[in-house]
Amino acid sequence: MPTTTITVFRYSKPAANIKVALEFTGIVNLGFTSAYYTNSNGVAHVQHSSSGTANVYLNGRKVGTVNAPGSGVYYL
Numbered sequence: 001m002p003t004t005t006i007t008v009f010r011y012s013k014p015a016a017n018i019k020v021a022l023e024f025t026g027i028v029n030l031g032f033t034s035a036y037y038t039n040s041n042g043v044a045h046v047q048h049s050s051s052g053t054a055n056v057y058l059n060g061r062k063v064g065t066v067n068a069p070g071s072g073v074y075y076l
Helices: none
Strands: 003-010 019-025 030-032 043-047 052-058 061-068 071-075
Touching (some): 003 019, 003 052, 061 071
Parallel strands (some): 003 071
Antiparallel strands (some): 003 043, 019 052
């Protein structure tokens, strides 16, 4: 299953226990992934079945986009 790695920082330190979800909005790829949480290193490995550009949500708030599968770094 494809995986996208999301890394989250808060005040220049890894942010643990941040809820991460991806939203696919293409014609064929549509919907949200399950929620995943960052580990103590600020990393969440989000598994999904779609690919392409996805919106990234942290704790329910849209913070940007990512090409999935792939990786992204976000700051709170």
